[in-house]
Amino acid sequence: MQSTDITVTNIVKGIENVKGENICVLDFTELDNVVCKYFVICDCKSNTQVNAISNSIKKTLSKNIREKPFQTEGLENKNWVLLDYVDVVVHIFKKEFREIYNLEELWSDAKIIRIDNLNE
Known part of the structure; x- marks a missing residue:
């Protein structure tokens, strides 16, 4: 089994490769009773980009x-x-749906790490 840090790093690379936006990592490692160690969240503008990000990560x-x-x-x-990688779960949103579900607010007790977009 690979280190979860390596998994997270590669997920972020996959997102950046196809210009996913507003990337953040929610770190649950200090919390009890959680379903995984990390969420990686990003958003994009179109169905085509959702597919591209998903395929790039995989x-x-x-x-x-x-x-x-x-x-x-x-x-x-x-x-x-x-995309469920067991210890790391990836959430790829179209921008308007990310605002509706607002996982960062829902899981605000997690440590939130914002990734600078290299593509901007």
């Missing part, structure tokens, strides 16, 4: 650390796609 993790998602949800409607 390709990056498969190539670099030979990891595949345990579960994938949301590819049918492309408003909110979830």
